[in-house]
Amino acid sequence: METIFGNLQGLKPSQIKQLQRLYHQRLPGDRLTTPEFAQRLAAVSTEIGQPVCAYINRRGQVIRVGVGTLRQTQIPPQELPRYGAERLSGIRCVATKFKPEPPSSAALTAMALQRLDALVLLVMTGEGFERRGGGATGYIREAYLAHLIPHPEANWTVSQPLSLDRVSQQDFLELTEGLESEFRREFVAQQVEVDHDRALLVGVMTDNLSAQQFQAGLEELARLVETVGGDVVQVLSQKRAHPHPQTVVGEGKVQEIALAAQTVGANLIVFDRDLSPAQVRNLEAQIGVRVVDRTEVILDIFAQRAQTGAGKLQVELAQLEYTMPRLTGRGRDMSRLGGGIGTRGPGETKLETERRAIQRRIARLQQEVNQLQAHRARLRQRRQHRDVPSVAVVGYTNAGKSTLLNALTNAEVYTADQLFATLDPTSRRLVVTDAETQEPVELVLTDTVGFIHDLPPSLVDAFRATLEEVTEADALLHLVDLSHPAWQSQIRSVMKILSEMPITPGPALLVFNKIDQVDGDTLALAQSEFPQALFISAGDRLGLGTLRQRLLQLVHYAVSMNAEMGELPASDSPAQQSRRSYDFP
Known part of the structure; x- marks a missing residue:
């Protein structure tokens, strides 16, 4: 009938x-x-x-x-x-x-x-x-x-x-x-190249965000999409007190998104926040175009950039943990292996297997990550037995950490004006002549994966072996891209991530990079807010001599602090401990 x-x-x-x-x-x-x-x-x-x-x-x-x-x-x-x-x-x-x-x-x-x-x-x-x-x-x-x-x-x-x-x-x-x-x-x-996703970005401005933070988040999302190889064809936004539980945005905005995607020929909708599996299914059913969230874009970048076996291992674990609750209803999408943002990487061939098989795979990968942790712990102990102090270079993604490592140690680490150009930690020896004693002092400088605001929990868990390079270092060099419009927000994001780590990192030296690309007002503002900070240009090799001497002072301070004070009081919260680490003069 x-x-x-x-x-x-x-x-x-x-x-x-x-x-x-x-x-x-x-x-x-x-x-x-x-x-x-x-x-x-x-x-x-x-x-x-x-x-x-x-x-x-x-x-x-x-x-x-x-x-x-x-x-x-x-x-x-x-x-x-x-x-x-x-x-x-x-x-x-x-x-x-x-x-x-x-x-x-x-x-x-x-x-x-x-x-x-x-x-x-x-x-x-x-x-x-x-x-x-x-x-x-x-x-x-x-x-x-x-x-x-x-x-x-x-x-x-x-x-x-x-x-x-x-x-x-x-x-x-x-x-x-x-x-x-x-x-x-x-x-x-x-028509554009067939291997490029044409992405329509959707931002939701809630009451807890300022207009500046919201705009900076959308611009960062656009950079993420471009980094992974997509073309941003349009950006839509909606202001709401709270995201809609079923579709994030309202019904009228969903229709507007669908029409805009058709008008500009978008084949991908990217939201500026994490979406639940039900929200993704609801949006795809109403829009008729593949929908991904910010975390999925970041995971796709990691899938493209992972080069070493350890990096690929951690990426696969993060992908599977993220995808596990999203398997229902995504069979058609997941069958298109390598078919665009969110559909490629070391773990994609596992996505259509049974849930139980994926759980077994996750358990096996977690064991391998634990082994990786143990291996890196042995390497750190070996360095400590040699009494070689270590400094981890941390900072927001694309702050110039790898460029600085190359400039200080003559390393040949891959650098590019891209988000997450570095995934695997790289350690290099740095010998600095003490200006007072004229004695050479050996340090180990470690380049680490860049941070980003609202770092996906699945990445934090999967990359714990990498992030331990930060918590186990004697001291930190926090590098900031001063030329970025949201440099203050990026500092807060990095400090927040450091404060949430299970082990409190050592003292940190705040270093502002890319001063050759900023105006006098920005430079004066940063100097007034952070008078103890150092200002350099890693690309132009400006201020590196002063930086080397400050690194010596930093590790001496870290070693003496550990020797005299021992562990920080257990009553201190992680946030207090993190703030105290920035008291290094």
């Missing part, structure tokens, strides 16, 4: 049968509608007192009948043909409306989201009326014809009120072929 969609409450069985009989109608392939079909649709609509929508394919077959508005009866994205931005869906809609007015924006948006060939809106009188000269009873006052257009400033066009005869005489094949030809030319003109 044919299914009737939409609002069926209160309908009589006889009325439902009238709706079901619409499925048996057949329209000419070259006509939008016929007067007979339109009048019959209007008669049924008048009988039940509600709008009715009939969806018709290009063979003239009625494939869907719904009671309600176009938005209430629209075809779900997953059930629509996926032809791409250069094609229409091959489905048109003939709908009824009681008020004598053009299609609403909601109806036009629904038309665009379904990429309908056309929308014929029949405006009715509300009841049958006698035509001039008597004769058959008619139900239609006028009609509107709407369809999509490939125009940068408009998504659709709507005709003036037309007579039913004029709409019925419209050459449907000529209309659709012409439109698809225009869409094809526009698509070719905008």
Whole structure:
């Protein structure tokens, strides 16, 4: 029996049968509608007192009948043909409306989201009326014809009120072929490399965020997407007191996102926050485009950048722990191995296996990470037995840590103006001549993975073997990119992460980098806020001599503090301990 969609409450069985009989109608392939079909649709609509929508394919077959508005009866994205931005869906809609007015924006948006060939809106009188000269009873006052257009400033066009005869005489094949030809030319003109995701970013500004923090977060998300190889084609945002529990943003914004994604040809939606598995499923069902969150983008960057066996091991563990609760309903997406952001990496071949097998894999990887921890602990003990003090270079991602390591030690660590260019810790020997005693002093300088605000918990857990290089170091060099607009927020983010580590890191030296790229006002502000800090340019090798001497003072201070004070009082909170570590003069 044919299914009737939409609002069926209160309908009589006889009325439902009238709706079901619409499925048996057949329209000419070259006509939008016929007067007979339109009048019959209007008669049924008048009988039940509600709008009715009939969806018709290009063979003239009625494939869907719904009671309600176009938005209430629209075809779900997953059930629509996926032809791409250069094609229409091959489905048109003939709908009824009681008020004598053009299609609403909601109806036009629904038309665009379904990429309908056309929308014929029949405006009715509300009841049958006698035509001039008597004769058959008619139900239609006028009609509107709407369809999509490939125009940068408009998504659709709507005709003036037309007579039913004029709409019925419209050459449907000529209309659709012409439109698809225009869409094809526009698509070719905008086409990008097929291996690039075209990403639409979505930000949600809640009450706990300032406008500056929100904007900085969106800009950082754009950098993350570009780092992983995607192209940001549009950014949308919404201000809410709290994220919507089901879709993060409101229903209207979801429709706006779906329409914008179709308009700009986006094949990926990226949210600026973590999404629950249910939220991802709900959004994908309504938008019809793959949806990922900030954590998934970061994981994808790590999957691309991991070079060593240890790095790949930790990335795979993080991916599996993140993906485990998101397996339900993602079978189709996860089968596209290497198919874009969030679908590649060491762990992707495990994603379609049974949950129990994935759990066994996670347990095995955790054992290997524990072994990695033990191995690195032995290396640190060996250095400690040689009485070689160690300094870990920490800081926000892309602060210039690897560039500084290369400049100080003549290492050849990979550097790039990219987020998370370094994943694996790299230790190099640094010999500094003490300016007072003229004696050479050997240090071990360790480059570490960059931090980022709201560092995903799965990464923190998986990379604990790497992060222990920070907690086990005698002292820290906290490098800050002073040229970044949000440098103050980045300092707070790094200190927050350090304060939450299970073992309190040693004393830290705050060093501002890239001073060659900042103006005098920014430099003066940083000097007034952090008078004990050092200012350098690792790229131009400015201030490195002073930095070497301050590093000597730092490790001497750290060693003496450990010898005289022992462990910090257990009553101190991690945050207090972290703040105290910045008291190094």
